Amino acid sequence: MRALFVFCLLVVLGSRSAKSQDIQIDINQFDSWIFSNMQSAENARRLLGDRIEMEIDRITFSTPLREDQILKIRFAGKGDIKRFFDDVEDARDEFRKVQAKGEIDQNNINDIYQLAMPLQQRISQGLFGKTSLLKKVAQATVDDQQASEIRARDERLRELKSRAAMMAFLANLGRQVPMTHAQREKFLELMLKNIKISDPANRYVSYLVMFEVSELPRAKLTEIFDTAQMVAINKNRQQGVAMKATLKQMGLIE
Amino acid sequence: MRCFKRFTSPGFVEEGESKSLSRIFFLGQRLSSLLSPGQRLKKQLACLLVLLTPISSFADDAEEEISAYEEMLAEAVEETQPLLELELEFEPTIKVIEHKEVRVMGFQGRLRDEAVEVEVAVRPPKANEPPLEFMKPLYNAEISFVKRVCNPSDQQMKDIIAAVKTAYQTTGEMDDDPNNINFQAGQVRIMGPGNEQLNENPYRRVRRDAKNHLKEQLSDEQYAKYLVEAKQRDDFERGAAIEIVVGLIDDKIPLAEPERSELVRELLDKWDDVDLQSVQNYVYNPEYMPQLPPGVIDKVLTKKQLATWRTLNVTNISFHIGFNNGQNLTLDEEWIQ
Numbered sequence: 100m101r102a103l104f105v106f107c108l109l110v111v112l113g114s115r116s117a118k119s120q121d122i123q124i125d126i127n128q129f130d131s132w133i134f135s136n137m138q139s140a141e142n143a144r145r146l147l148g149d150r151i152e153m154e155i156d157r158i159t160f161s162t163p164l165r166e167d168q169i170l171k172i173r174f175a176g177k178g179d180i181k182r183f184f185d186d187v188e189d190a191r192d193e194f195r196k197v198q199a200k201g202e203i204d205q206n207n208i209n210d211i212y213q214l215a216m217p218l219q220q221r222i223s224q225g226l227f228g229k230t231s232l233l234k235k236v237a238q239a240t241v242d243d244q245q246a247s248e249i250r251a252r253d254e255r256l257r258e259l260k261s262r263a264a265m266m267a268f269l270a271n272l273g274r275q276v277p278m279t280h281a282q283r284e285k286f287l288e289l290m291l292k293n294i295k296i297s298d299p300a301n302r303y304v305s306y307l308v309m310f311e312v313s314e315l316p317r318a319k320l321t322e323i324f325d326t327a328q329m330v331a332i333n334k335n336r337q338q339g340v341a342m343k344a345t346l347k348q349m350g351l352i353e
Numbered sequence: 354m355r356c357f358k359r360f361t362s363p364g365f366v367e368e369g370e371s372k373s374l375s376r377i378f379f380l381g382q383r384l385s386s387l388l389s390p391g392q393r394l395k396k397q398l399a400c401l402l403v404l405l406t407p408i409s410s411f412a413d414d415a416e417e418e419i420s421a422y423e424e425m426l427a428e429a430v431e432e433t434q435p436l437l438e439l440e441l442e443f444e445p446t447i448k449v450i451e452h453k454e455v456r457v458m459g460f461q462g463r464l465r466d467e468a469v470e471v472e473v474a475v476r477p478p479k480a481n482e483p484p485l486e487f488m489k490p491l492y493n494a495e496i497s498f499v500k501r502v503c504n505p506s507d508q509q510m511k512d513i514i515a516a517v518k519t520a521y522q523t524t525g526e527m528d529d530d531p532n533n534i535n536f537q538a539g540q541v542r543i544m545g546p547g548n549e550q551l552n553e554n555p556y557r558r559v560r561r562d563a564k565n566h567l568k569e570q571l572s573d574e575q576y577a578k579y580l581v582e583a584k585q586r587d588d589f590e591r592g593a594a595i596e597i598v599v600g601l602i603d604d605k606i607p608l609a610e611p612e613r614s615e616l617v618r619e620l621l622d623k624w625d626d627v628d629l630q631s632v633q634n635y636v637y638n639p640e641y642m643p644q645l646p647p648g649v650i651d652k653v654l655t656k657k658q659l660a661t662w663r664t665l666n667v668t669n670i671s672f673h674i675g676f677n678n679g680q681n682l683t684l685d686e687e688w689i690q
Contacts, residue, residue, distance in 0.1 A: 136664045146664055149657055157607035223640035223666055225605060256603070263596035270590040270629050274491075274556065275682045277498035280585040300604060302637050325501075331684050338682075 124203055124211070129194050132215035133187060137222065140187070144180065147226060151176030154227045158237055161252035162245040175236035179226045183218070190214045260299035265290045268308040276331045278324070285323045289315065297351055306342045307351055313339030482525025487546050489689055491559045492521045496688040499567065502582040503575040512570045514688045520562035521689055527551050527558060542671035543631075554628055555674050560587070594632040595620045598643060601635055605642070605665060606658045619649045634670045642667045 130140055137143040151173055158164060158172070193214050197203055203211065227233045241249065269287055272278075278286070294311040296304065313336040321329055346352045496517055499505065505513060528549045543551045560583060568576055599616050602608065608616065620627070623646040635643055642665045650662055 136666060146660065149660060153607050153657065153661065156609075160607065160609050220640055256600075259596070260600045263593060263600055266589065266593035267597060267629060267633060270593045273586060273589075275494065276684055277494050277501060279501055280582055280589075283586075283589060300600070302639060304636065305633065327497075327684050327686060331682055334682050 124198075124208075126191060126194065126198075129191065129211070129215060132212065133190070133218045134222065135219055140184070143222065144184070147180045147183075147222075148177075150225070150227065151180075151233065154233055154237075158241075158249060162241070162248035164241075164245070168240045171240050172233060172237050175232040176227060178232045182232070183221065183226055186221075187218055190218060257296075257299055260304075261294075261296040262291065264296060264299050264304045264308050265294065268305060268312070271305075272332070272335060276324075276328050276335075278328065282323050282328075286320075289319055289323070293319075301351060303346075303349065303351065306339075307346060309335065309339040310342045310346055310352065311339070312336060313342075482528070484522050485524045485528060485545060485549065488521060488524045488527075488555060488559070490683050491555055492517050492562075493686060493688050494683055495559050495563045497684050497686045498582075498586075499563065499571075499579060500686075503571055503579050505571065505575065509570055509575075510688075513567065516566040516570055517563060518689045520566055524558070527553055527555070542669075543628075544671065544673045546673065548673075551674070554626075556628075590629045591621070591624070591627055594627045594629040595624060597632050597636060598627075598645070601639065601642065602662075604639070606654065606661050612653055616649070616653045619653060620645065623649055630674065631670070638670065640666055641670060644669050 131138075134140060134143045137146055154176060155164065155169055155172055164172070194211060197207065197211060238246070265287060269283060269290070273283060290308075290312065293315055294308070296307055296311065298304070298307070301307065317333075320332060324332060343352070496510075496513060499513060500510065528545070528551065543554055545551055545555075564580070564583065567579060571579065595617060598620065599608070599613060602616065603613065632643060635641055644667055651659065654662060
C-alpha cells in the first residue's frame with residue numbers, strides 16, 4: 100500500500116525529468132496526508148470534538164452521567180486531542196526542517212510520508228481507545244453503580260462480538276468442511292458455552308477462536324461430526340495449537 | 354431526456370456461449386450493480402436488466418429454458434415498471450435467432466425522470482478455456498455437502514459428480530483478462546491464488562452451479578432439502594459478516610441498542626452480496642470501512658454520527674480468495690479428480 104502510494108505520488112509529481120527538485124510538497128500537502136478524509140486540521144479539530152461527545156453518548160447508553168462527570172470526561176477528551184495535535188506539530192516541524200533545506204526528493208519522500216502515516220492511522224483508528232485519557236478519566240469518574248452498569252453493557256457487546264467471531268470461524272470452516280445446519284448449530288452452541296474470548300475486538304480474533312477451538316474436548320466434537328469431517332477439523336485444531344505461543348506473546352491468552 | 358448513466362458492459366458476455374438462466378440473471382445483477390439508484394431499486398432493476406443481456410444462447414435441448422426465459426422477461430417488465438416508475442422508451446428488441454439464440458438488441462429506459470442508457474459490448478468467445486484448478490476443491494466440497502444433506506444413493510452420487518464436473522469444466526470463463534475487465538468504483542475485486550482477476554465470487558459460482566445441476570440428479574424431496582440447507586448456510590455466512598461490520602461501525606461510532614438492531618435489520622434486508630471473507634479484511638485493517646448498500650447508513654445514523662461516518666476511510670478492499678490455507682484442511686473426499 101505504502102509502496103503503491105509512493106509510486107503513484109512519483110507518477111503524479113514526476114514530470115519530464117526525474118530530477119529531485121521537481122518534487123514539490125508543501126505543508127498543506129503534508130497535512131492532507133495526516134487528516135485525509137477530515138480534509139484540514141481545523142475540520143479535524145471540530146470533528147474530533149464531536150467524537151468526544153459521541154464517546155460521552157457511548158457511556159450514557161449504559162448509565163446516566165452527572166454534569167460534573169461529563170465536564171471531566173470532555174476535558175480529558177480535549178487532552179487527547181491536544182496530545183495528538185502536539186504530535187502533529189512535531190511532525191510538521193520535522194517536515195519544515197527538511198523542506199527548508201530543500202532536501203525533499205525521491206530518495207526521502209517515503210521518510211516524509213512516514214512522518215505523516217502514523218498520525219493518519221491514529222486518527223483513522225480513533226483517539227479515544229482503551230489507553231486514552233478520556234477512557235481513563237471516565238473509569239475513574241464514575242461511581243460503583245455506574246461502573247457496574249457500564250461493565251454490564253460492555254459485557255453484552257463483548258458477547259455479541261465474540262458470537263460474531265465464532266460465527267465467522269464456523270462459516271469459514273464450513274466452506275472447507277461442509278456441514279449440515281444441525282451440525283453447525285450444535286458446534287456454535289458448544290463454542291458459545293465453552294469459549295470465552297478475552298478480546299473479541301482484537302484484529303487477530305480469528306486466530307484466537309481457532310486456538311480456543313483447539314482446546315475444546317475432542318469427544319464433544321466427535322458427537323457432532325462424522326469421521327471424515329473430524330479428520331479435517333483436527334487439522335484445523337492443530338493449526339490452533341500452533342498459534343498458542345504467538346497469542347501468548349501478544350497477550351491475548353495467559 | 355437527460356442521460357445520467359451510460360454504461361458499456363465490461364465484456365463478460367461472450368458470443369455464442371451457452372448460458373443458464375441463473376447465469377443470465379447474474380449478468381443482469383452485475384449490470385445493475387454498476388448503477389446506484391438504491392439497493393432496493395437495484396434488486397428490481399436487476400430483473401429488468403436481464404433484458405440487457407445482449408446475447409443469450411441456449412443449448413440445443415433447452416426448449417424449456419427458452420420458454421422460461423421469455424416468461425421471465427415478460428414478468429420482469431410487468432413487475433418492475435410500476436415499482437421503478439420506469440417507462441420503456443423503446444420496447445427491448447428481442448430477436449430469436451435460429452430458434453436457439455435470444456438477442457436483445459438494445460434498450461433505453463427512464464428512471465424517475467432520468468435516463469438510463471445502456472450500451473452492451475460483446476467480446477469474442479473464449480475458446481476452450483481450461484478450468485481453474487483452484488476451483489476443484491470448492492466443487493468437491495459442495496458435493497460433500499450434498500452427500501451429507503441429501504444422503505444420495507450410489508448411482509445418484511455418480512450422476513451428481515458427473516454433473517458437477519461438467520460445471521467445473523466451465524470455470525475458465527471466470528478468469529477475466531485484466532486488460533478487458535472494467536472494474537467500477539465500489540466493486541470488490543476478487544482474485545484467485547495466482548492473481549487471477551475473477552469476474553465472480555467463486556463460492557457463489559459453485560453454489561449456483563450446484564443448484565442448477567442437482568435438480569435433475571436428486572428426488573424432489575432431496576432437492577428441496579438441499580435448497581433449504583444451502584439457504585441456511587448462506588444466511589449464516591451473511592449473518593456473521595453483517596454482525597462483524599456492525600461491530601466495526603460501533604467501534605468508531607457508538608451505537609445505541611435500537612440503532613444497532615436497526616442497522617443489522619437493514620443490512621440483512623439490503624446487503625445480499627456481502628462476502629464473509631471480504632468483510633474479514635476490515636477486521637485486519639480497522640482503518641478502513643466497507644462500502645454499505647446505499648441508503649442504509651443515512652437511514653439509521655443521526656446527523657452527528659453521519660458526519661463522523663463521512664470522515665472514515667470507506668473503501669472496498671480487493672482480496673484474494675483464501676484457498677491456499679484452506680486446501681489442506683478440506684475433507685479427504687476428492688470426487689472430481
